[in-house]
Amino acid sequence: MHTPDQRFYAGEFRHFIDEKNRITIPARWRRGDAEEFIILPEAAHQFLLVMSPEEFSRMSASAESDPNVSARDRRIFFRQLHSRAQHSVADKQGRLVLPEDLCKKVGLKGEVVLVGGRGRFEIWNLQRRKRAHEEETPTYQHVANVIGL
Amino acid sequence: MHTPDQRFYAGEFRHFIDEKNRITIPARWRRGDAEEFIILPEAAHQFLLVMSPEEFSRMSASAESDPNVSARDRRIFFRQLHSRAQHSVADKQGRLVLPEDLCKKVGLKGEVVLVGGRGRFEIWNLQRRKRAHEEETPTYQHVANVIGL
DNA sequence: CCATTTTTCCCCACTTTTAACCACCTTCCA
DNA sequence: TGGAAGGTGGTTAAAAGTGGGGAAAAATGG
Numbered sequence: 001m002h003t004p005d006q007r008f009y010a011g012e013f014r015h016f017i018d019e020k021n022r023i024t025i026p027a028r029w030r031r032g033d034a035e036e037f038i039i040l041p042e043a044a045h046q047f048l049l050v051m052s053p054e055e056f057s058r059m060s061a062s063a064e065s066d067p068n069v070s071a072r073d074r075r076i077f078f079r080q081l082h083s084r085a086q087h088s089v090a091d092k093q094g095r096l097v098l099p100e101d102l103c104k105k106v107g108l109k110g111e112v113v114l115v116g117g118r119g120r121f122e123i124w125n126l127q128r129r130k131r132a133h134e135e136e137t138p139t140y141q142h143v144a145n146v147i148g149l
Numbered sequence: 150m151h152t153p154d155q156r157f158y159a160g161e162f163r164h165f166i167d168e169k170n171r172i173t174i175p176a177r178w179r180r181g182d183a184e185e186f187i188i189l190p191e192a193a194h195q196f197l198l199v200m201s202p203e204e205f206s207r208m209s210a211s212a213e214s215d216p217n218v219s220a221r222d223r224r225i226f227f228r229q230l231h232s233r234a235q236h237s238v239a240d241k242q243g244r245l246v247l248p249e250d251l252c253k254k255v256g257l258k259g260e261v262v263l264v265g266g267r268g269r270f271e272i273w274n275l276q277r278r279k280r281a282h283e284e285e286t287p288t289y290q291h292v293a294n295v296i297g298l
Numbered sequence: 299c300c301a302t303t304t305t306t307c308c309c310c311a312c313t314t315t316t317a318a319c320c321a322c323c324t325t326c327c328a
Numbered sequence: 329t330g331g332a333a334g335g336t337g338g339t340t341a342a343a344a345g346t347g348g349g350g351a352a353a354a355a356t357g358g
Contacts, residue, residue: 011235115232136225143226144192147212
């Protein structure tokens with residue numbers, strides 16, 4: 001249930017993107033020096049998705065095999081997917097350089113929120129995150145009730 | 150029926166959260182040094198839930214497979230779940246640092262109540278716990294009667 | 299192909315926060 | 329009644345987060 005590269009990002013952190021578009025990855029989320037990441041904007045440009053290359057591969061593989069997607073759609077999807085994704089390596093201080101264009105797309109500047117999500121994490125604009133979180137809360141509470149959390 | 154990491158927390162303890170948001174885990178509940186825990190607020194922000202990463206995984210797995218939850222709701226649920234949960238490790242004295250924001254959410258400060266509950270335990274605000282306990286007592290007694298306890 | 303400008307990235311430095319460690323007091327039990 | 333264990337408080341050293349300078353690399357233009 002826990003492969004070696006299977007990361008687990010949990011919690012929420014507020015950090016700053018500096019003048020050089022660098023953002024510190026929470027220390028608890030780091031595994032070692034010069035960690036590699038794939039960065040891509042979420043489909044609706046609501047936030048940035050960050051994950052390891054392995055997680056990216058897993059995600060791609062699952063898209064590859066989904067029976068609900070036609071071969072044609074799949075081809076188009078992968079073309080866009082790989083053009084949107086960017087590769088980045090953390091520096092010795094554990095910071096990631098976020099590509100300027102991706103930041104613009106999802107409205108990232110100054111203080112942002114890093115949100116853990118299993119094998120990946122998200123980077124959100126502060127206000128947008130607040131709104132989305134509030135919108136999702138009723139659903140969360142509903143499911144929590146159902147499963148008896 | 151008892152896997153190695155399957156814990157059983159029983160009883161109720163009154164402890165103090167200090168200036169640094171540390172709380173001592175009851176000695177009887179400790180298993181070893183540097184024990185790991187996942188901390189998350191209960192859905193209605195009534196108290197904090199504390200459990201081992203294994204217990205957290207089990208709980209996640211049960212949500213994963215529940216047939217009463219739609220795929221969409223499930224996705225939202227997991228997003229929120231992982232953003233709310235925080236990872237923490239006990240120090241050599243058996244104390245846990247509780248994240249400030251989580252304490253605020255459920256109104257924890259100074260003296261609190263630790264309540265055992267199967268594989269996890271709860272941390273309550275004193276008054277709130279008292280009220281909730283009184284409200285739940287009739288139900289408890291009713292069921293106890295039914296099952297002949 | 300070389301010179302110049304721009305960008306990237308590596309490293310150092312500072313401040314704040316975290317966590318490791320030590321010390322004390324109280325309680326429980328032999 | 330003394331020793332050990334449990335709970336709490338505080339000090340100090342380490343780590344985390346942030347900012348910035350300068351070398352290396354890349355892009356640009358003649």
